[in-house]
Amino acid sequence: MSRKKFIAGNWKMNTTLTExxxxxxxxxxxxxKQADVDVAVCPPYTNLSAVYDVIKxxxxxxxxxxxxxxxxxxxTGKVSCAMxxxxxxxxxxxxHSEQRQYFAETDETVNKKTKAVxxxxxxxxxxxxxxLDERKNGKMNTVIETQVKGAFAGLSVExxxxxxxxxxxxxAIGTGETATPQQANEAHIFIRNVxxxxxxxQTAEEIRIQYGGSMKPDNAKSLLQQSDVDGGLIGGAxxxxxxxxxxVLPQ
Ligand code: 13P
Numbered sequence: 301m302s303r304k305k306f307i308a309g310n311w312k313m314n315t316t317l318t319e320x321x322x323x324x325x326x327x328x329x330x331x332x333k334q335a336d337v338d339v340a341v342c343p344p345y346t347n348l349s350a351v352y353d354v355i356k357x358x359x360x361x362x363x364x365x366x367x368x369x370x371x372x373x374x375x376t377g378k379v380s381c382a383m384x385x386x387x388x389x390x391x392x393x394x395x396h397s398e399q400r401q402y403f404a405e406t407d408e409t410v411n412k413k414t415k416a417v418x419x420x421x422x423x424x425x426x427x428x429x430x431x432l433d434e435r436k437n438g439k440m441n442t443v444i445e446t447q448v449k450g451a452f453a454g455l456s457v458e459x460x461x462x463x464x465x466x467x468x469x470x471x472a473i474g475t476g477e478t479a480t481p482q483q484a485n486e487a488h489i490f491i492r493n494v495x496x497x498x499x500x501x502q503t504a505e506e507i508r509i510q511y512g513g514s515m516k517p518d519n520a521k522s523l524l525q526q527s528d529v530d531g532g533l534i535g536g537a538x539x540x541x542x543x544x545x546x547x548v549l550p551q
Contacts, residue, residue, distance in 0.1 A: 303508050305524060306338040306464060306531035307548045308363055308425060309538025310393060310512075313344060320347035324354040326541025331548045332358030338531070339548055340391050341538070345379055352388030363391035363425065366399060369412035381420035392417045393533070395451060396427045397470045407450025414451055418459045425464045425533065426451045427512070428491070432471035441490055448494045457503050465491060465509045466533040472513025474535060481522045481529070484511045488528035517546025524550060 315323060320343045331339050332355070342363035343351045352362050364387075368378035384392060394417065395410035410426065417424045428447040430440040444467075452460060467487050472479050479487070488509045495504035511523050512533035523529050537543040 303506065303530045304336070304338055306340075306508050306510060307534065307544075308340040308342060308391065308393075308466075308510065308531070309534050309544055310363075310365060310396070311341065311343045311538060312365070312398070312535055314539055315343055315347055317347055317350055320344070321350050321354055323539065323541060324351040324360075327360055327544060328355055328358045330541050330545035332360055334359055334548060337548055342391070342393055348384070348387040348389060356388065361390040362388050363393060364389045365393050365396070367392050367394070367413055367417060369409070369416040371416075381416050381422055385420055385422060389422060391423045391425050391464075393425045393427065393466075395447070397429055397468055397473060401470075407447055410447075410451045411453050414455070414463070418455070418462060423462050423464070425466055425510070427466045427468050427533070429468040429470050429473075429513075435469070435471065440487075444487065444491060445494050448491055449498060452495075452498050457499050460495075460499055460503055461506055463507060464531075465507060466512045467491060467509055468512035468533060474514070476514050478514040478516075478519050478523075479511065481526050484523055485526035485528050488526070488530075492528060515547060517543055517550065520547040521550035 340361040340363045342365050364384045367381055368375055394413045399405035414424045428444050430443045434440055434443045469479050491509055492504045508530035510531040510533045511529050515532045515534050516537045
């Protein structure tokens with residue numbers, strides 16, 4: 301089974317409108333014609349429409365960094381799936397560790413968001429990953445299994461196939477410390493086995509699993525060469541078009 305690689309840039313809370321448009325132009329110029337790798341950028345909400353205008357005639361797709369599961373109403377500060385769709389969004393990041401850590405995201409809210417995103421015809425990128433403490437205390441597999449099972453609870457095979465998982469060990473995010481290719485691959489194989497248990501082998505083989513956590517041009521190739529690493533969710537290095545290109549097309 302060969303899974304097409306998928307590299308997405310998570311711009312997090314960076315880029316003003318002008319900066320976002322500039323960065324998006326750089327991404328289109330450098331990797332906008334890529335057909336053999338799926339590429340997406342996930343700017344802050346306020347820049348979605350403007351970035352969509354820049355990328356819409358290229359192969360680069362638009363992603364959002366979060367969503368609320370309710371369709372509309374009195375939820376001050378929140379954004380719905382329909383709003384994201386109308387801004388040109390294809391992918392939605394769900395359950396990022398920063399959401400889990402700072403904004404009370406739980407496996408239950410991840411599941412609600414995943415279902416809402418799929419019902420709207422959008423594609424979830426579901427983030428899972430252990431903290432350093434959890435890894436040191438031997439809880440890594442339990443934590444990841446609980447997160448994956450929580451996210452996928454009640455999903456059909458058809459819907460599961462529209463999801464991407466991002467394995468992001470919390471200790472590797474923004475720290476400059478990367479999981480070794482072997483550590484990443486072991487975690488990805490573990491996640492795929494959890495998916496076999498929830499669905500079946502064929503479904504598990506088709507779902508893409510990205511690695512995220514200090515992925516850079518100089519370590520991208522060795523990570524992406526691993527059997528079960530199907531792409532990357534890139535933070536810091538996605539904020540410079542040249543670095544992002546170095547991950548999409550690693551030398
Ligand atoms: P860094 O690439 O900055 O470590 O961030 C990874 C990440 O959190 C992507 O979602």
